[in-house]
Amino acid sequence: ARGTDLQQAARDHLWMHFTRHSVYEEGGHVPTIVRGEGHKIWDDTGREYIDGLAGLFVVQVGHGRTELAETALKQAEKLAFFPIWSYAHPAAIELAERLAAGAPGDLNRVFFTTGGGEAVESAWKLAKQYFKLTGKPKKHKVISRSIAYHGTPHGALSITGLPPLKEDFEPLVPGAHKVPNTNIYRASEDLRDDPKAFGRWAADRIAEAIEFEGPDTVAAVFLEPVQNAGGCFPPPPGYFERVREICDEYDVLLVSDEVICAFGRIGSMFACEDFGYTPDIITCAKGMTSGYSPIGAMIASDRLFEPYKSGTNSFAHGYTFGGHPVSAAVALANLDIFEREGLNAHVKENAPAFRRTLERLLDLPIVGDVRGEGYFYGIELVKDKATRETFNAAESESMLRGYLSKALFDAGLYCRADDRGDPVVQLAPPLTIGQAEFDDIEQRLRTVLTEAPNHL
Ligand code: PLP
Structure with a gap:
């Protein structure tokens, strides 16, 4: 049945994400944003707001960029959709090349998704298959940090370190283990005053977890450059340097989950650069198009692609809308804005x-x-x-x-x-x-x- 106005229709039909709907059952006004321009947004009552969260850590270049809307229009007119399942289209190819050029080290291979959780999911699956194909079939577990958010598909949710988001969905994917985050404000008193020692301590908890789980069973460590959930935990000095050493020592892949931090949030294309480490995989999404169209990506090192270069091996994984032509074209135009401005x-x-x-x-x-x-x-x-x-x-x-x-x-x-x-x-x-x-x-x-x- 059709509602008479948007507010009523929202209350009757829209299932908002992570939302307690009780207040709307009681007739509360559903905050409804109808327009954006630059860093401002307006709601359905005409009120103006500062967009202090760039939508959801997304709208890097600001709202109302005609150029991005026109790019989407042109691409949709030319080729609205084609999958990248055994086929390619120019926008996906060009974007893959551009992301690889911006990524550190030999992270040259780009696997597109439609968002961040899927990129995280893809990274875990790739880590598992990579080790299977290279003779270390027991490596399947992952380590991540407490409170960290990595998405809501079952795999990504297992990696997420927020128990309240998970409890109702148990059993989750086995093999996901948590280590402490890098909130120095909440560190023990002796470590608070010595950020370097805190960094070392926090990184060593990862080594400890790998040892505890068994190095031949651990495939990857998932870390954000700056952890969002819990309220921004930057890495203490020396943290990522030590984590990289640990990952190399135990042959565990380092995944830099840059769904929030990539594309300028920290002031560079990929934030691992800001903190001086080269991961094996970057996961990214949100800011890639500044939200003008959805897309995500997993960017993997040459080493991880090696087993797929020969024989019958393929990464048996994909998403219909992964690398969508409109989103890929918009991402390229978005990156042009980054450079030009x-x-x-x-x-x-x-x-x-x-x-x-x-x-x-x-x-x-x-x-x-x-x-x-x-x-x-x-x-x-x-x-x-x-x-x-x-x-x-x-x-x-x-x-x-x-x-x-x-x-x-x-x-x-x-x-x-x-x-x-x-x-x-x-x-x-x-x-x-x-x-x-x-x-x-x-x-x-x-x-x-x-x-x-x-x-x-
Ligand atoms: N990883 C991180 C670090 C995130 O912040 C998020 C979302 O906020 C995700 C993954 C999941 O991304 P998405 O909501 O696009 O699935």
Whole structure:
């Protein structure tokens, strides 16, 4: 049956992702975004917001880019769809070449998906098959970090380190093991003051896990350059250097999950470069098209493609819409914008100012930590700054869900208040913004965070 208006139809028919629908059952207004321009978005009531999360860590070049819309139109007119199952089309070929050129080391082989979770899924499957084909058939397990989010298909969800997202879907894929994340703010007191020692400690937990599971059974380690879930955990100094050593020592593949960090979020095409390591696989998606059309990719090293170059071997895996012509063409045009406008350099140049602006919030009693890299920040909220005491579950629920999420939106700032780890506000705006917008974001956060302790 057809609803009479969009709001009613949303309440009656739209199943929003990760959404508690009870509030809409009671007639609540479904936040409905109808238009975007640059770093601004507008809802169905005409209200304007700063897009403080680039949609969902996606819209790198900002909204309303006619050039990307026109590229999509032209490609759809010319060839709307053809699969890359034993066939190819020019947009996928050119994009593969461009991604390989931008990737570090010998990561030269690009396998397209439609999004990030599928890229993660593909990487785990590739790791398993690669070791089967090269005489190490027992290697199938993966190691990843606590709280880290890697997607929702069964494999990617198994790699994800957030128990509340997983419990209702057990049993998951066996062989996925977790190690500590790199939240130095929550490290033991002796390690907090020594980031290098913390980096070494955290990396060595991976070696320990490999030893515990059995090196001949572990295929891959999945890590984000800067972990998003939990509120931005950058790698401590020396962390990835040591992880690379460990992976080499045990012949375990290092997968850099750059679904968020690639394409300028940290100020370079692939963020592993920022932290000085070369993985065996990069998984990426989101910012590749700035969201103007969906696509993801797994970029693998020459070594991993070697067994597929001869005989009857094939990676028996794929997605109908993987490498979609429209998305691939839009990705190329998106990367053109990055180059023409020097977006990566812009992020590198302005990131310190963004950080300093957000750090002004540290004068508020509720703000415990401001952390991140590039245009990617997490603001951790605490009950007691001196002791770093966090909120209990009920307080977190009433403050974050009962107040903060809505209050930030009402203050004209779309971003995310999240309590999947300790409570954090997450920011990842379009990469085009500068000091005026940093100030605006800080002011809006200040207003809401000043009021937040009254809503425990
Ligand atoms: N990996 C990381 C690091 C992510 O942040 C996400 C999504 O946020 C995913 C994987 C899953 O990507 P998608 O939602 O496109 O499946």
